[in-house]
Amino acid sequence: MTLPIEAMNTLRDRRAKITDHINPEKLAALHAKGMLSARERVENLFIQGSFQEMGMHAHHNAVSFGMAGRELPTDGVITGTGYVGNMQVAAFSQDFQVLAGTMGKMQARKIVRLMRHALRVGVPMVAFKDSGGARIQEGVDALSGYGDVFYYNVALSGVVPQIAVVLGPCAGGAAYSPALMDFVIMARHNAYMFLTGPEVIKAVTGRTTTMDEVGSAEMHASVSGNVHFIAEDDQHAIALVKNLLSYLPSNNTEEPPHDLSVPIEEQVDMGMAELIPSDSSEPLDIHAVIRRLVDRGEMLEVHANFARNVVVGFARISGAVVGIVANNPMVMAGALDMDAADKIARFVRTCNVYNIPLVTLVDVPGFLPGVDEERGGIIRHGAKMLHAFASATVPKLTVILRKSYGGSYLAMCSQEMRADMVYAWPSAEIAVMGAEAAVKILYRKELKEAADPKAKAVELTQQYRDEFASPYAAASNFYITDVIDPADTRWTLALALRKTLGKRELRPGKKHGNMPL
Numbered sequence: 001m002t003l004p005i006e007a008m009n010t011l012r013d014r015r016a017k018i019t020d021h022i023n024p025e026k027l028a029a030l031h032a033k034g035m036l037s038a039r040e041r042v043e044n045l046f047i048q049g050s051f052q053e054m055g056m057h058a059h060h061n062a063v064s065f066g067m068a069g070r071e072l073p074t075d076g077v078i079t080g081t082g083y084v085g086n087m088q089v090a091a092f093s094q095d096f097q098v099l100a101g102t103m104g105k106m107q108a109r110k111i112v113r114l115m116r117h118a119l120r121v122g123v124p125m126v127a128f129k130d131s132g133g134a135r136i137q138e139g140v141d142a143l144s145g146y147g148d149v150f151y152y153n154v155a156l157s158g159v160v161p162q163i164a165v166v167l168g169p170c171a172g173g174a175a176y177s178p179a180l181m182d183f184v185i186m187a188r189h190n191a192y193m194f195l196t197g198p199e200v201i202k203a204v205t206g207r208t209t210t211m212d213e214v215g216s217a218e219m220h221a222s223v224s225g226n227v228h229f230i231a232e233d234d235q236h237a238i239a240l241v242k243n244l245l246s247y248l249p250s251n252n253t254e255e256p257p258h259d260l261s262v263p264i265e266e267q268v269d270m271g272m273a274e275l276i277p278s279d280s281s282e283p284l285d286i287h288a289v290i291r292r293l294v295d296r297g298e299m300l301e302v303h304a305n306f307a308r309n310v311v312v313g314f315a316r317i318s319g320a321v322v323g324i325v326a327n328n329p330m331v332m333a334g335a336l337d338m339d340a341a342d343k344i345a346r347f348v349r350t351c352n353v354y355n356i357p358l359v360t361l362v363d364v365p366g367f368l369p370g371v372d373e374e375r376g377g378i379i380r381h382g383a384k385m386l387h388a389f390a391s392a393t394v395p396k397l398t399v400i401l402r403k404s405y406g407g408s409y410l411a412m413c414s415q416e417m418r419a420d421m422v423y424a425w426p427s428a429e430i431a432v433m434g435a436e437a438a439v440k441i442l443y444r445k446e447l448k449e450a451a452d453p454k455a456k457a458v459e460l461t462q463q464y465r466d467e468f469a470s471p472y473a474a475a476s477n478f479y480i481t482d483v484i485d486p487a488d489t490r491w492t493l494a495l496a497l498r499k500t501l502g503k504r505e506l507r508p509g510k511k512h513g514n515m516p517l
Contacts, residue, residue: 092128
């Protein structure tokens with residue numbers, strides 16, 4: 001017995017009405033702006049033929065303000081699962097062509113059902129955000145829907161990776177969902193994200209502003225720190241999602257996708273030492289160092305435009321996935337400020353929940369001095385770094401390249417923060433403060449009485465550096481594991497990583513630590 005032809009025709013007609021609701025002219029206009037339709041975004045993310053939609057025929061229950069009986073294809077959001085490489089991924093894509101992609105109770109129900117599925121089966125969640133916000137026609141039901149989504153953003157946090165891709169408007173309360181996720185990718189030209197826009201700001205404060213100033217990708221990536229990656233168009237955004245997923249496990253119970261078939265070669269890299277300036281006051285190019293350390297010189301830098309005095313990102317060392325944390329002496333001499341502390345703490349915690357080993361490269365003169373930093377809470381922000389590194393139980397390897405002074409020595413994952421291995425280059429200087437500053441304090445009388453105070457200061461500075469700031473002084477007290485030739489850094493780290501991947505560290509039972517937020 002077969003289904004009646006009428007029933008099959010009805011199914012085909014219904015599906016076509018849902019999947020082909022955008023007319024060709026409007027679709028061409030989207031493509032001209034570098035944008036894809038909501039359905040094209042999902043289709044381009046997944047391997048062809050692997051996407052299975054959930055809730056295609058779901059329909060809203062609103063009746064007020066002309067909503068009774070109004071057809072809204074997929075209720076403005078496409079939800080389902082598919083494969084990115086060998087990894088199953090859950091994804092939803094808000095459809096701005098359907099009532100501006102606004103969220104009502106049914107749209108929220110579809111999203112939450114997908115999030116619960118991701119939680120149960122342990123797969124990453126990707127969210128394509130393109131919505132005018134809460135569906136005003138549904139009133140408090142729309143707000144309730146947002147509350148449900150936020151709750152499950154938190155429930156998924158630290159269990160499965162969550163990636164928000166903002167490709168259109170994301171305004172008001174809708175902006176909180178990306179902020180609750182692990183990573184935010186935002187389109188440079190067609191997207192904006194804010195709680196209160198220019199009109200509201202002017203009405204309340206009297207200040208005239210622009211959308212770029214309060215909601216652009218450029219602003220969020222470089223000033224607010226809300227955005228981790230900027231995409232040039234929709235296709236670039238999807239490529240970033242795929243690249244990011246290639247470093248992450250499906251969930252917190254799995255290891256990241258290490259390729260341990262890659263051999264560890266005891267290969268000496270003489271070019272590494274050539275990167276070290278002869279004058280310790282000259283900045284070291286940390287990006288050049290990283291390129292020599294990691295496989296094929298490739299690192300996916302996270303938050304590249306925010307707090308540029310530090311560098312964080314994902315890479316591989318002899319096939320092992322790692323999270324890189326490094327000072328950047330090219331910007332602010334690599335000193336740590338409030339934004340840098342927040343950037344590092346967040347990245348360290350992200351790596352820890354997804355079992356990604358940490359490699360920390362240290363060249364730091366200290367925390368940035370200044371009235372604004374002190375009044376802004378640099379103590380609290382710096383404490384976030386200490387809390388993040390100390391609470392991380394993944395393998396932690398630290399290399400002190402040059403300067404490592406004062407509290408920043410500890411904040412950059414020293415042995416006392418339970419780094420598993422701490423290596424130092426012969427150029428490392430480890431002390432409470434820089435040699436020049438220390439000499440001025442310790443030898444004030446001698447300098448005052450010297451016939452040539454400047455020459456005496458140079459002599460005492462070198463003496464202090466040799467006796468008290470030398471890496472061998474730290475090594476003699478076993479504060480560092482070994483002093484290594486810069487040329488041996490890559491293979492030394494590769495070998496140490498392989499030996500620590502099986503690390504297991506138990507902590508006292510508790511709900512969670514009370515991080516100084």
